Amino acid sequence: MQLISTYFSFIYIGLLLLTIAFYVCSKQKARRWVLLIFSYLFFYAVSGKLIIYLLLSTLSVHHFGLWLSVVQSEGKKQLKTVEKEQKKALSAKIQKKQDLIMAFAAILHIGILAVLKYSPFAAANINTVLRLLHVDHAVQIPEFLVPIGISFYTLQAVSYLFDVYRKTIPADRNLLRLALFMSFYPQIMEGPICRYSDTAESLWKAEKISYSNFVAGSQRIVFGIMKKLIVADRLNLFVEDVFLHYENYDGFVIVIAVVGYTLQLYMDFSGTMDVALGTAQIFGVKLPENFRRPLFSKTISEFWQRWHITLGTWLKDYIFYPVSMSKPVTKLTMRARKRFGNHAGSLIGGSIALFCVWIANGIWHGAGWHYIFFGMYHFAFILCGNIIQPTVIKTSQTLHIDRKSLPYRIMQIIRTDILVCIGELFFRAHGLRAGVAMFRKMFTDFTLETLRDGTLFTFGMDQKDYLVIGVFVIFLLVIGIIQEKGIVIRDRINSQNIALRLAIYYVVIMIIIIFGAYGRGYIPVDPIYANF
Amino acid sequence: MNTYAKRIITALLFTAGLVCLLIITSRITMPKSNEPDCGMEEVVANAIMAENPDTVDAVFLGDSETYCTFVPLQIWNDTGFTSYIIGTSEQTLDYSYTILERAFSRHSLKMVFLEANAIYRKESKEVPYAKLCELFPVFSYHDRWKSLNRNDFDLTATTEYSWTDYNKGYRYSDEIVPSTNADYVIPTDEKSRITPQNRYYVKKIKELCDSNGAELVLISVPSTTNFTYKRHNGTTELADELGCEFIDMNLLPDEMQLDWTKDTRDKGNHLNYAGATKVTAWMSEYLKNKGLMKSRKDDPDCAGWYRDVMYFEKYKLNGEKL
Numbered sequence: 001m002q003l004i005s006t007y008f009s010f011i012y013i014g015l016l017l018l019t020i021a022f023y024v025c026s027k028q029k030a031r032r033w034v035l036l037i038f039s040y041l042f043f044y045a046v047s048g049k050l051i052i053y054l055l056l057s058t059l060s061v062h063h064f065g066l067w068l069s070v071v072q073s074e075g076k077k078q079l080k081t082v083e084k085e086q087k088k089a090l091s092a093k094i095q096k097k098q099d100l101i102m103a104f105a106a107i108l109h110i111g112i113l114a115v116l117k118y119s120p121f122a123a124a125n126i127n128t129v130l131r132l133l134h135v136d137h138a139v140q141i142p143e144f145l146v147p148i149g150i151s152f153y154t155l156q157a158v159s160y161l162f163d164v165y166r167k168t169i170p171a172d173r174n175l176l177r178l179a180l181f182m183s184f185y186p187q188i189m190e191g192p193i194c195r196y197s198d199t200a201e202s203l204w205k206a207e208k209i210s211y212s213n214f215v216a217g218s219q220r221i222v223f224g225i226m227k228k229l230i231v232a233d234r235l236n237l238f239v240e241d242v243f244l245h246y247e248n249y250d251g252f253v254i255v256i257a258v259v260g261y262t263l264q265l266y267m268d269f270s271g272t273m274d275v276a277l278g279t280a281q282i283f284g285v286k287l288p289e290n291f292r293r294p295l296f297s298k299t300i301s302e303f304w305q306r307w308h309i310t311l312g313t314w315l316k317d318y319i320f321y322p323v324s325m326s327k328p329v330t331k332l333t334m335r336a337r338k339r340f341g342n343h344a345g346s347l348i349g350g351s352i353a354l355f356c357v358w359i360a361n362g363i364w365h366g367a368g369w370h371y372i373f374f375g376m377y378h379f380a381f382i383l384c385g386n387i388i389q390p391t392v393i394k395t396s397q398t399l400h401i402d403r404k405s406l407p408y409r410i411m412q413i414i415r416t417d418i419l420v421c422i423g424e425l426f427f428r429a430h431g432l433r434a435g436v437a438m439f440r441k442m443f444t445d446f447t448l449e450t451l452r453d454g455t456l457f458t459f460g461m462d463q464k465d466y467l468v469i470g471v472f473v474i475f476l477l478v479i480g481i482i483q484e485k486g487i488v489i490r491d492r493i494n495s496q497n498i499a500l501r502l503a504i505y506y507v508v509i510m511i512i513i514i515f516g517a518y519g520r521g522y523i524p525v526d527p528i529y530a531n532f
Numbered sequence: 533m534n535t536y537a538k539r540i541i542t543a544l545l546f547t548a549g550l551v552c553l554l555i556i557t558s559r560i561t562m563p564k565s566n567e568p569d570c571g572m573e574e575v576v577a578n579a580i581m582a583e584n585p586d587t588v589d590a591v592f593l594g595d596s597e598t599y600c601t602f603v604p605l606q607i608w609n610d611t612g613f614t615s616y617i618i619g620t621s622e623q624t625l626d627y628s629y630t631i632l633e634r635a636f637s638r639h640s641l642k643m644v645f646l647e648a649n650a651i652y653r654k655e656s657k658e659v660p661y662a663k664l665c666e667l668f669p670v671f672s673y674h675d676r677w678k679s680l681n682r683n684d685f686d687l688t689a690t691t692e693y694s695w696t697d698y699n700k701g702y703r704y705s706d707e708i709v710p711s712t713n714a715d716y717v718i719p720t721d722e723k724s725r726i727t728p729q730n731r732y733y734v735k736k737i738k739e740l741c742d743s744n745g746a747e748l749v750l751i752s753v754p755s756t757t758n759f760t761y762k763r764h765n766g767t768t769e770l771a772d773e774l775g776c777e778f779i780d781m782n783l784l785p786d787e788m789q790l791d792w793t794k795d796t797r798d799k800g801n802h803l804n805y806a807g808a809t810k811v812t813a814w815m816s817e818y819l820k821n822k823g824l825m826k827s828r829k830d831d832p833d834c835a836g837w838y839r840d841v842m843y844f845e846k847y848k849l850n851g852e853k854l
Contacts (some may be wrong), residue, residue: 010660211539464678502546510553514674515560519665520573 007189007275007527013040015185016279023029023283024209031206032106035180035283036486037529043148050147053116054188058179061157065164069171071097088202102165106158113154115312116144121367149188151364155314156182162197162318169197172511184424186279190529192290193310199285207284212494217282219490220461222508223275223353228527229516230472232268234261236525238459243428246438251446253455254438262424263473265528266295269308272527293480295420298412300381311364315357324353343390351383358382370432377423468515536559554668559687561673566693571676575632576701577618581638582693590615592701592751593632593737594647595623600802601647601753603812604700608837610816610829617701623650625733626659630666630781632740641746642824646737648767648778651730659729668810682722698840702845704805704845711792711800712752718780724766731770736747738774747824750778754790754811756800756841779818805848 019038023031075094082090123141132138160181163169172178181200191303242249242257249257270291280287294307304312323329329349337345362375396403422439429435450456457463482489493504544757563570576599580588590613598619601852607615618631628650642729665672676684683689687787726734734750736799741748759782771778781788788810792800795807798837803811827835 014660462678498542502542502549505546506549506553509550510557513670514557514677515556516674519661519672519674 006516007272008225012042012275015045016282020209020282021205022191028206028208032176032180032204035184035203035206036176039180039183039188042195043188046189047147047149050145052426053112053147053150054153054183054441057112057157058175058182060105061160061177061182062175063237064101064161065171065178066173068074068098068101068105068164071101072167088175098165102161103163105306109154109157109161113150116146116150116513117361118367119144120490123333134353142506149190152191152193153182153188155193155311155364156195158195159314159318163196170195172200174204180204184285186276187287189306190269190276190527191310192273192276192288193314194287199280202285205284209282210284213284214353215494216490217278217280219493220274222278222505222512224271224278225478225516226472226508226512227267227271227274229512229518230267231469232264232271232528233522233525234461234465234469235264236523238461239428241459243430243434243438246429246434246441249441249455250450251442252445252448253450254442254447256456258421258425258428258438258442262421263469265424265428266291268525268528277478293483295417296413296480297416298409298421299385299416299418300378301385303416304378304382311361313382319360320357321352324349329353347383347386349385355379365427366434368431368436370426370429373432373435374423374427378425382421390469408434472515549676554670556687558668558670558673559689560684561670561676562691563676564675564683564689564691565695566691567695571679572691573672574620574631575695576697576699576703576705577620578634579693579695579697580616580618580701582696583616583639584836585638586640587833588614588616588635589641589828590643590644590645590819591632591639592617592619592647593623593628594619594645594650595653596621596802597649597753597755597758598645598647599701599703600705600797600804601808602810602815603702603805603808605702605841606700606809606812607816607819608829609841610813610828611820612821613816613825614763614828614834614837615700615819618734619647619701622653624653625730625737625808626648627729629654629733629736630662632737636740636744636746637693641741641744643822644737644741644746644748644818645751646734646748648750648763648780649755649847650759650762651723651726651734651750651767651770662829664667696836696840699847700840702808704844705797705802706805706848707797708794708804708806709796709798710794711756711796713756713800714792716759716800718761718783720765722765723769724760724762726766726770732742734770738776743806743852748774748776750776752778752780752782754781754788754803756792757794758801762786781811781814784814 010109017039019034022038026034040051043054047054072095075090075097078094079087079090119141120143121336123139126139130139160169160178164171177200180203181194181196182204184194184199187194239261242253243261246254246257272331273290277287277289288310290309292306292309294303297303297306324333329352332352333345333349335345336348340343340348358375358379359372360375361378362372365371365374393403395401425438426432426435429438456466479489493501496504566572566575566578566582568575580591592602592615596619599617602615604617607613616635619633620627620631628646634642645708721739738748750767752764753820759780764780765781767778767780788800790803790807790810795803795810797804805843828837
């Protein structure tokens with residue numbers, strides 16, 4: 001995969017300007033074509049011939065959607081014609097057919113993703129087991145070229161099929177509308193993972209570009225570029241080097257790198273989302289938000305309601321609920337409730353579904369044990385949180401601790417951020433073993449010597465770079481606090497007089513140009529989540 | 533005035549204001565000197581601008597192959613001709629064009645050698661960025677905010693080119709890492725493809741040379757790892773198309789007399805000093821025979837070259853940096 005920082009390159013900006021130009025010059029019906037053609041052009045530019053996977057996936061989704069729809073409508077007709085006593089049997093038969101189609105379609109799409117992305121990992125593990133069993137045979141699977149965004153558009157495809165299967169939405173007969181929903185270029189590489197009901201219609205409508213949407217979308221794009229270029233890319237050399245050669249550094253440097261990586265990932269991913277959502281907004285399309293100031297979360301559970309929101313809701317809707325509502329789990333929950341009471345009983349059933357969600361979350365992020373560990377790490381904290389929550393409430397009531405007080409909330413936020421950072425350590429580490437070694441070093445080899453001897457300034461970052469990051473993080477913190485109070489900063493800016501607005505724009509643009517980590521001495525960094 | 537007109541005027545005013553800001557910040561961030569620690573990009577190649585005006589007659593454009601292969605001070609010793617290497621690491625042709633244009637603004641070049649490796653380098657995807665840097669140097673030098681001083685805010689100040697490279701762009705190395713691929717010239721009729729963007733820039737470089745009265749020569753320097761016969765054929769075709777000479781030194785083993793067990797610094801990719809002197813000796817003869825340049829040994833503006841030869845000899849002996 002070759003991205004060259006695609007959302008932040010001149011290719012993207014050029015493509016966006018061209019799309020806008022063609023879009024503006026086209027009539028309403030042609031505008032949707034403009035979006036579709038430029039989406040495929042973009043995908044071809046970053047994936048080349050691997051575009052075939054997207055095409056096949058779109059055709060398959062269209063076909064299976066229609067098949068499900070035909071079975072549903074024919075079943076409905078048949079049910080009207082049969083006697084009352086035969087209805088139950090026929091209904092079960094129709095449902096079974098739908099189940100089979102749905103299962104086949106889901107296996108096909110997730111299967112392609114699994115083969116392309118996970119087969120080398122699976123083969124490596126099988127070979128390890130074979131070696132342990134002293135079997136003189138090794139499974140050999142070639143490394144496949146993986147199209148960019150496959151993890152994202154596959155989830156969109158599966159969600160569409162599930163929604164048709166559940167009759168939440170009708171199957172779309174229009175292949176082009178479906179193709180646009182699957183391929184819309186601002187979201188294809190890193191999401192957000194959209195539902196058909198969220199975006200397909202507004203994309204197809206292809207409304208005129210309004211002045212307010214253009215301004216608001218551009219503001220958001222600039223804000224995203226700011227996050228990525230000023231903080232995320234600046235931290236890259238430092239984070240990369242420490243995670244690759246952690247054995248050369250002490251615990252203090254590792255702690256800084258772990259915090260640095262968490263910041264880098266947040267700025268990179270949320271910055272890319274700002275660009276994606278801003279671009280879509282220009283065309284009058286409202287993509288779902290993927291971030292809601294996650295580092296202000298008070299618990300790990302809340303963190304996942306604020307971080308990569310669309311993945312969380314996807315896993316909730318298509319894994320958590322189906323598993324927790326499945327017959328065996330419902331039965332288990334009922335039994336457990338009777339035996340251990342309501343709270344514990346529900347926890348047991350819910351934990352099984354939660355476990356499935358976090359295994360899926362870990363694996364979705366990549367083929368590696370450290371990703372699975374990352375999922376299990378969060379599962380453990382969310383489960384523990386659920387278990388001890390009543391005790392914590394009771395204890396704080398007994399000790400007269402106001403859980404809504406500011407110091408208590410700040411303490412919760414700091415605790416959650418520390419846990420999140422540790423999770424990101426394992427997420428970023430080069431394998432689980434390296435993650436464990438780094439974690440251990442943070443405690444066993446902690447010294448402030450490197451702060452004194454200047455090691456921190458040997459990663460292509462000097463004091464001034466750290467200062468820029470610090471100032472920008474404080475700036476974002478202030479913005480975050482204001483947003484938490486429900487104030488929409490962009491609305492405030494837009495309500496100012498023209499001179500002040502222009503001054504703000506100039507300052508922001510010049511800050512990006514001067515303090516951005518680009519050009520000589522910096523290597524363009526591909527958006528991190530595009531590789532997942 | 534209706535809303536539409538108002539918005540257009542606002543957009544125009546906004547753009548004009550932004551351009552002004554970019555010009556001002558470019559003035560501020562541009563290095564005020566070409567000293568290596570002043571933040572100048574490609575400081576060695578750009579030091580051609582610090583040579584006395586109209587004193588350099590030939591330049592070598594291209595990637596690292598150029599600054600590992602030709603020794604301008606040896607050409608000076610052999611012939612009295614002045615040359616300079618404006619090749620830079622992994623140079624893409626858009627930058628070749630930019631730096632050549634800059635060189636022409638200072639010198640009346642007679643010959644321009646473009647090393648063919650650059651013609652097959654993956655084309656720069658960020659040409660618009662390079663253009664932007666040309667228009668507004670703040671995009672190149674924005675990182676200088678860290679070292680700005682009071683002088684930088686003098687908007688009338690321009691870059692003073694005072695630092696020259698006594699090696700004239702050559703990068704010395706006597707390291708020997710032999711090549712095991714001495715028989716690397718395998719003939720074929722196939723041709724390597726030159727991308728449209730690279731083809732466009734070679735044509736532009738040719739036009740630039742023509743308009744300045746210089747002769748462009750495409751050249752492929754000896755390299756066991758970079759040379760392919762397919763590339764040779766592709767470059768031959770391009771040279772025919774442009775009507776310029778193409779010298780492939782890889783096909784002149786008898787003239788070059790290279791010993792790939794001793795004359796390369798990195799397994800045949802680049803030549804070391806021993807290899808470079810052999811190739812440069814041939815180049816001196818070629819330039820003499822070409823007859824486009826004259827010896828400048830008596831030119832008072834080139835008196836500094838004698839001093840530079842002395843520095844270079846001292847460096848070779850003691851490894852002293854000056």
